[in-house]
Amino acid sequence: MLEEWLAPKAAALESRGLTRRLRPRPADEVLIDLAGNDYLGLARDPRVVEAVVDAVREWGAGATASRLVTGTTTLHAELESSLAEYTGHSSGLVFSSGYLANLGVVTALGGPGTLLISDDHVHASLVDACRLSRSRVEVVPHNDVDAVTKALAERNEPHAIVLVESVYSVLGDAAPLEALAAAALKHDAVLLVDEAHGLGVTGGGRGSVAAAGLAGLDHVIVTMTLSKSLASQGGVVLGPVLLREHLINRARPFIFDTGLTPASCAAALAALRILAEEPLRTHAIHTTAARLAAVCNVTPSAGAVVSVPMPGPREAVQAAELCLANGVRVGSFRPPSVPDGISRLRLTAHAGLSAADLNRACEVIPTAIQQVS
Numbered sequence: 327m328l329e330e331w332l333a334p335k336a337a338a339l340e341s342r343g344l345t346r347r348l349r350p351r352p353a354d355e356v357l358i359d360l361a362g363n364d365y366l367g368l369a370r371d372p373r374v375v376e377a378v379v380d381a382v383r384e385w386g387a388g389a390t391a392s393r394l395v396t397g398t399t400t401l402h403a404e405l406e407s408s409l410a411e412y413t414g415h416s417s418g419l420v421f422s423s424g425y426l427a428n429l430g431v432v433t434a435l436g437g438p439g440t441l442l443i444s445d446d447h448v449h450a451s452l453v454d455a456c457r458l459s460r461s462r463v464e465v466v467p468h469n470d471v472d473a474v475t476k477a478l479a480e481r482n483e484p485h486a487i488v489l490v491e492s493v494y495s496v497l498g499d500a501a502p503l504e505a506l507a508a509a510a511l512k513h514d515a516v517l518l519v520d521e522a523h524g525l526g527v528t529g530g531g532r533g534s535v536a537a538a539g540l541a542g543l544d545h546v547i548v549t550m551t552l553s554k555s556l557a558s559q560g561g562v563v564l565g566p567v568l569l570r571e572h573l574i575n576r577a578r579p580f581i582f583d584t585g586l587t588p589a590s591c592a593a594a595l596a597a598l599r600i601l602a603e604e605p606l607r608t609h610a611i612h613t614t615a616a617r618l619a620a621v622c623n624v625t626p627s628a629g630a631v632v633s634v635p636m637p638g639p640r641e642a643v644q645a646a647e648l649c650l651a652n653g654v655r656v657g658s659f660r661p662p663s664v665p666d667g668i669s670r671l672r673l674t675a676h677a678g679l680s681a682a683d684l685n686r687a688c689e690v691i692p693t694a695i696q697q698v699s
Contacts (some may be wrong), residue, residue: 343639344660345399357650358683360618360673360691361657364501365630366526366597366607367678374596381592394574397585405591406562408598413525413532414541415548415564419573422586424522424540424551427561429458430577431518431549431569432487441483443474445490446676447497447665449520452489468494468665471505478513486515492524492534496664496672498627500528503538509544516548523629526555531601531608555601556679560586607677609692614684615675621688622673622695632673636697641698642669648694654687671695 327368368374381401389397394487406418421427428451436442436459444456447468456463462483464475474488490501503519510517517540521533529537533548540546544566563573573580575617601607610631619626622634636642639660646658657672664670673691 327453327628343643356653358654358679358687360675360679360687361655362676363554363630363674364557364678365555365611365674366601367558367676368555368597368600371557371600373596373600374557377592377596378589381589385588387587387589390587392581392583393585394581399585399588399591401588401591401595402585405595405598408595409550409562410564412602413521413548413550413564414443414536414597416487416542417567417570417580418562418564419570419577419580420552420591421561421563421577421580422583423559424520424549424553424561426583427549427551427563427578428452428520429455430573430579431563432456432458432489433578434443434573434576435485435487435516437624440485440487441477441481442475443477443486443488444514445469447494447514448489448491449495449522452520456489469499471502471503471509474506475509475513478509478515486510486513488515488517489520490517491520491522493521493528493627493629493631494665495523495631496659496670497633497666498523498629498631500534500628503534503540507538507540507543507546516547518544518549520549522549522551522554523631524599525550525581526609527608527629530605531555550591551639552594556594556597558597559590560594595624610679611675614677614679616672617688618675618683618691621692627675630675632675634671634673636669636671637699639669642671644698646696649690652690652694654690656691671679 377480391397402420406420410418417665420653432455440461442456442461444465446465478486493500507517519535526534528534535541544597547565550562552558615627615630615632618632624634642658646656647655659672660669
């Protein structure tokens with residue numbers, strides 16, 4: 327039965343060049359990696375690795391249970407307070423992934439009586455959160471403050487949440503946070519900003535919300551992942567203390583999920599300390615991103631992601647394969663992963679890239695694009 331059900335779907339994807347395949351990588355792989363999200367180059371930093379080893383020796387391999395049973399350790403509490411202090415918020419609550427953080431906060435605040443106004447380019451985790459929230463959802467054009475304001479003004483619901491990303495994960499462009507926050511405040515609504523691609527990258531590392539002077543405001547909520555700049559795993563919701571207490575009692579992805587491992591907490595804490603002590607890492611991201619954008623003849627990114635449009639999905643895959651054959655790994659994004667339907671190469675600038683590796687990447691990538699276009 328599954329053969330009859332799934333084979334036609336697989337054939338349809340293959341015919342359009344949209345089939346995705348897993349490619350396990352070895353630990354000792356020798357490549358210039360411009361596809362991963364290790365923005366600060368800390369995933370293999372000895373200080374981060376040692377913090378993980380120490381945590382495993384002290385706490386063991388897992389959290390042992392959900393956060394409300396025995397899964398909350400002193401490491402979780404330290405991580406939550408450290409993240410809140412660094413980014414300028416009153417409190418934080420750590421989830422097992424950034425995906426679950428978005429699901430948790432939106433579904434805990436949503437429901438009948440809450441309108442969700444979602445930017446057309448938000449991450450899949452926010453899209454799924456909207457679908458599960460039982461709220462009325464209005465999707466507005468990308469970065470359209472007027473459309474957001476209109477939706478807020480015309481709503482019948484007593485509550486509303488505007489959902490955006492500070493830096494968008496595919497196009498690498500920035501949200502107009504000040505204008506969105508002002509519109510939300512005027513219309514008695516909440517602004518929820520996913521800073522997955524802002525933490526460690528924008529605002530001197532503290533994120534775009536802090537840079538805009540919006541951190542700590544009562545009507546602004548921030549979510550972040552720990553798996554990019556902080557080289558770990560997990561997610562966090564940052565905001566007022568009352569929000570944290572509400573999520574502890576109402577967020578199902580928090581209540582019914584095993585806690586983030588102590589090792590992941592320790593890794594994120596170590597990476598956060600390095601971020602605070604070594605701000606030049608953030609500067610290096612933007613320098614590298616600007617150079618990659620220039621050689622690919624595209625607009626510089628607001629964050630670490632450099633997005634290069636390709637003629638189609640097959641050309642995107644072919645260009646990525648040519649880069650890989652020449653020792654450079656780049657991302658290949660195709661529908662439905664791209665919000666505008668345009669297949670793209672996705673290059674990730676990171677602080678750990680050497681000058682020689684950057685020079686090599688700047689030779690290989692434009693050549694590959696030219697060969698397939």
